[in-house]
Amino acid sequence: MKKCQYTDMIDDYLLNKLEGASKEQFEEHYFNCSSCFQTMEERDALVSTIRARGAWIFKKEPAAGRRDWVPAWKRALASFTPRQWATVGLAAAVVLFAVFGILPRFQGQTPQFVLSDNEIVRGESLTLISPVIDVGSVPGYFEWRQLGEDVEYKIFVYNSSLLWTEATRDTRIAVPDNVKQQMVAGQKYSWQVKAFSPKGTLIAVSSRVQFQVSQGK
Amino acid sequence: MEQASAQVDLDEIVVKYRPVVSFKVKKSLGVQTPDWEDVVNEIITQVIEKVTKGEFRGESSIGTYIYTITSRRIVDHIRQKTKVLRGIPEPKPLPDPCESAESRERARVLAEAIQQLKPKFKEVLNLYFYQELSRDEVAERLGISPRRVSERINYAQKLLRKMIKP
Numbered sequence: 594m595k596k597c598q599y600t601d602m603i604d605d606y607l608l609n610k611l612e613g614a615s616k617e618q619f620e621e622h623y624f625n626c627s628s629c630f631q632t633m634e635e636r637d638a639l640v641s642t643i644r645a646r647g648a649w650i651f652k653k654e655p656a657a658g659r660r661d662w663v664p665a666w667k668r669a670l671a672s673f674t675p676r677q678w679a680t681v682g683l684a685a686a687v688v689l690f691a692v693f694g695i696l697p698r699f700q701g702q703t704p705q706f707v708l709s710d711n712e713i714v715r716g717e718s719l720t721l722i723s724p725v726i727d728v729g730s731v732p733g734y735f736e737w738r739q740l741g742e743d744v745e746y747k748i749f750v751y752n753s754s755l756l757w758t759e760a761t762r763d764t765r766i767a768v769p770d771n772v773k774q775q776m777v778a779g780q781k782y783s784w785q786v787k788a789f790s791p792k793g794t795l796i797a798v799s800s801r802v803q804f805q806v807s808q809g810k
Numbered sequence: 811m812e813q814a815s816a817q818v819d820l821d822e823i824v825v826k827y828r829p830v831v832s833f834k835v836k837k838s839l840g841v842q843t844p845d846w847e848d849v850v851n852e853i854i855t856q857v858i859e860k861v862t863k864g865e866f867r868g869e870s871s872i873g874t875y876i877y878t879i880t881s882r883r884i885v886d887h888i889r890q891k892t893k894v895l896r897g898i899p900e901p902k903p904l905p906d907p908c909e910s911a912e913s914r915e916r917a918r919v920l921a922e923a924i925q926q927l928k929p930k931f932k933e934v935l936n937l938y939f940y941q942e943l944s945r946d947e948v949a950e951r952l953g954i955s956p957r958r959v960s961e962r963i964n965y966a967q968k969l970l971r972k973m974i975k976p
Contacts, residue, residue, distance in 0.1 A: 595947050601960070608942060620881075624830055625873030634833065638920060639967060646921045647940035651932065 603633045608642045665747060719788050719799040727805040731776045736765040737786050740797055745789045751801075752782055778808040820858055822904045827876050828854055834845040843849070853883050924966075931966040934959060 599622045605611045606619050623630045643650060672796040673681070720738040735748055748766055750757045757772045768776075776782060782804055832850045839846050857876050860866055866875050924935060930952075937948045938959065949956040 604938075604963070608939070617881075620834060621874055623879045624827070624834075624877035624880075627826070627870050630830055630833070634829070635971070636967065637833070638916065639924075639935075639970065642917045642920045643924065643935060643939040645917065647936070650921050650924050651936045651940060 597629050599623070599626065599629050600632060601628065603636055604640075607633065607637055625795070687717065687802045717788070717797040719786055719797040721784070721786060721799050721802050724804045725802050727807055729807050731773045731806055732768060732804075733773075734765050734767055735784060735786075739764045741790045744796070745791075745793075747787045747789065748784060750782060750784045752776075752780060756782070776806060778806045781805045823857055823861070823872070824854060825878070827857070827873070830873075831876065831880050834880050835884060839887070849883060849887050853880050856883065918919065919974050920970065923970050926973065927966055927969060931962060931969065934962045935966055938963060 599619055600609060602615070602619045606616065611619055623633060642789075648701040701804055717740065723734070723736060724732045735750070739745065740746075743762070745760055745762055746764070746766075747760045748758060749755060749770070756775060757769070759766060783801050784804075785801040786799045787795060790796050828850065831853050832846075833852050835846050835853070836843075839849065853876075857879055860879070861872075866872065870878075924932065927935070933952065934948060937943045937951060938945070943951065945956045945959050948959045952959070954962075
């Protein structure tokens with residue numbers, strides 16, 4: 594059935610949005626078109642009811658607004674079915690079992706730490722004995738205080754760069770002749786000792802002491 | 811002329827056009843106007859008299875003829891009331907208690923049916939008929955096309971028709 598061209602004017606007429614010639618044209622039309630009049634009567638009942646009772650009819654609309662304030666997750670939870678709740682419970686149980694049941698089994702070994710050359714065990718100290726001040730001649734020995742049993746010491750002698758290094762388990766070490774020959778009067782030198790455990794772990798580093806071989810002696 | 815008037819069924823004028831005339835009168839004068847029914851009766855009587863006297867020549871449709879008479883009578887009534895009742899307080903409307911109760915019940919049923927519609931239909935009815943936004947404004951508010959607004963209103967009407975069907 595073909596739609597009457599005036600049907601679209603019904604709402605505008607009922608809402609008093611038609612004026613002048615358009616209004617008169619539409620009114621004349623519905624006096625002649627029983628279909629439009631019937632549609633308009635029905636629509637008028639709807640419009641009149643909404644206008645008269647709109648406050649009551651749409652009173653729940655603000656409730657829909659309040660609903661927006663409810664967090665989305667609460668709404669989602671409220672809409673969960675028993676099956677979904679069972680799935681959530683099962684997933685939570687699996688996670689808890691993994692965290693408290695399985696992961697602790699992989700934590701049996703204590704962590705291993707390896708000290709680098711510049712790291713020491715806090716609390717140990719290595720004291721240098723001689724030479725710690727200027728000396729009259731090229732020193733024949735370098736001596737330091739004992740740190741413990743089975744400790745290996747490594748001595749480092751520097752001028753502007755590393756001049757000599759050697760390892761020993763004693764607390765003193767003789768300077769080789771070739772090194773002595775490189776040490777000249779008036780020149781400043783420094784030395785340092787590092788102590789290592791039997792496993793090769795650095796356990797102490799001495800301070801770096803500077804000395805000078807006096808001239809003319 | 812006599813031939814033209816003879817073709818009009820007087821019963822049809824009463825049965826078919828009385829509701830149409832009533833609608834137009836109520837719309838023009840306001841449903842609260844106490845004597846709108848008197849105006850309708852006068853119009854129907856006038857139409858019957860004119861048709862009977864052969865004044866309806868069939869130059870237009872009977873619907874257009876009745877519409878013209880109705881419009882003139884309404885204008886006359888408004889002029890008359892304005893002249894006579896100027897300065898005199900308007901009497902309180904005296905609605906027919908039976909019709910009022912019946913229409914109230916119909917409105918209640920319809921209102922409850924509207925409440926049961928889905929939110930998308932209620933929203934469009936609210937914005938368009940209650941808040942009286944334009945079709946374009948409603949469309950913009952709801953993020954749909956104006957044509958879609960009309961479709962939703964018509965579909966809501968269709969649903970309501972089914973819901974309140976006795």
